[in-house]
Amino acid sequence: MTNKQSQQRYEIGMVGLGIMGRNLVLNIADHGFPVAGYDQDPNQVEALRKDSAGRDICGTDNIKDFIALLRPPRAVMMLVPAGAPVDSVIKDVLPHLDKGDLIIDAGNSYFKDTDVRARKLSAKGIHFLGVGVSGGEEGARHGPSIMPGGPKVAYERVRPVFEAAAAKVNGDSCVTWLGPGAAGHFVKMVHNGIEYAVMQLIAETYDLMKRGWGLNDAEMHEAYASWNKGELNGYLVEITSHIFSKQDEKTGKQLIDEILDVAKQKGTGMWTSQSALELQVPIPTINLAVEMRDLSVFAKEREQAGAIYQLSHRRLAGDHDTFLTQLGRALFAAIIITYAQGMALLAVASEQYQYHLDLEAVTRIWRGGCIIRAALLEEICSAFRTRRDLPNLLLDPNLSVKLMEHQEDLRQVVCQAAESGVPAPGLMVSLGYFDAYRSAWLPANLIQAQRDYFGAHTYERIDAKGTFHTEWEKGGES
Template sequence: LGPGSSGHFVKMVHNGIEYGIMQILAESFHLLKSGAGLDDDRIHQIFSDWNQGELQSYLIEITGRIFNRKDKKTGKPLIDIILDVAKQKGTGMWTSQSAMELEVPTPVIDSAVAMRNLSTYEQERDRASAVLDRKPVAFQSDTDAFVRQLEEAVLAAMIVAYSQGFALLRKASSKYSFDLDLSVVARVWKGGCIIRSALLEDIQNAFEKDPNLPNLLLDPGISKKVMESQEGLRVIVSEACLLGIPAPAFMATLGYLDGYRSAWLPANLIQAQRDYFGSHCYERIDSKGTYHTEWEDEAK
């Protein structure tokens, strides 16, 4: 794929995207089971149906199969017997660390790492479930409509997870002189890996059309998919908030989308705050250079 350690870096980012997508699917499971109150057989069918469309992927496929497996010892659905503590080998964390070092925002991947960490605090979570109790909120949405909206949310979130991973590869390739061809990376991943999916065909095509594309969300075809699915994403994030179901990957997806498409962000206030307490200076919109204000003097 490139010189030096480029292959190892690409594999690391692959695993980071994998973390993100797995968290997205775990949150979908939580919303379907604890939110909509669906049983494992129905959830199995939903994931199987999703795998026949735009969401076709290895992870969607095996997730559907998981909900169909019974435990030989108890006869119960095996998923209901498995402890809710997710182990990890560190590749997701390394991806997040590398992204922060390179100043590339990867909040979907970051949230996935954080939730795996949080899952290991099972005793504290058990105590907190009583201390931080909340009156249950009934699920009032139409189930079929909810499932369709969730499908849209998963599509948007998966696209954003890929976008963040490829943006990290783009920055690393420039910083470390990897000279990566991102269309080739997409083709290799499409050929056989854990994150292989139908979306990688679109991703490969996007980078073949524009090898210098800075972010997949700027590709017309991919951005169209995201815009067509964003309303479902917004509904799902809202439902999760109302129901009290943690959905940090979906929330991170929406926050990233809204932030990335914002021509203006309130970072000017952060710059003013930094200059106020640390004399870090700021830039102006009407002239070049850096500036400092004696805030205490002018506040009097």
């Protein structure tokens, strides 16, 4: 073997050796695959070297040396922030690649940007995969959920690596090829939209416990820990229980009470909302979650409004245990409704963008590693396994029974929130979506009449085919 051949033995290369990239490199190496790492920052390269003791890993801050380490056809993976940094990496590595090599964007890129990059690289003979990775630092190190999209032949090049590194549930790897083009990044985007909504819903239950009922942090810790043992079992509920037991090292108080009530975002939730509007798919709970993060930023205005209106929050009354049970059941109902909205968006996007998504496979790889993993996903998998063309989870016989069993709890909690003045818009809009979706008749006929009245936009009739226009008042607009 020549010296050049001995160098070109690393199975995959990672550009970006921050916490996520470095952890994924260590994960891949732990599963027997030699990995090369590259970062412009020598300190990041040194951190990788320290962490990689005993593993088949090589780190460098020289792009040419990095590419030389990879076995052909080369697979270059990047974990860098979305937008300009992705294009910058592509620009840097492209001169060193050959036709048939592969670039993998494992960040949270906007799916339309992924389409543009894929077309440009394809014209140069370079494969491109847009890959969603969920699980945070812990997932990257010990097994994330991986959502690849792009050319199937390109996925096969790295499939063994991804299957080994991904989270495992009942022996199944939480990764599968999802479809062509930007399918992987679109699925990850919707995953994050669902994540936004579930976090908002959980935050509203916290507010109802804290301001509506007056529970302390220890009591809320116990409530979420108890919920996590039942039907609400899932990563976000689990970590919420842990949050309420964490003490602040600086003040000695509970850390949750020292955190500013301003929530930030990186764009994936907003992109989900934008995409849903473009595809005309209603996802009001997800939209509301995005908007509430926006509203949280207006802290000074909220303070001013509070001083103007000076509305006290009425304490909720009744039995403590009954309330917590009802609140948990309401949360479960709203989470089912949230998943229904997200999966409905995926169903429409799959057809519109020709992704040919297998929604059972999507939910199957979400069962482990990812942020929205939850016991409920087993039932969602079953729903899509039974009916592959299911347009909305609310039409599944089994989930509809569960929702009917819980909808009265959601209704009662929404009423209590409205009476107490504690904001619960996510729970409210979830109930509104449910009631509208199950309504065979909606008052949209009045909206059409109004549109025809002021703009001659016409309307359809229930007793005849075609479009119609009425002169609603003599001399009025037509």
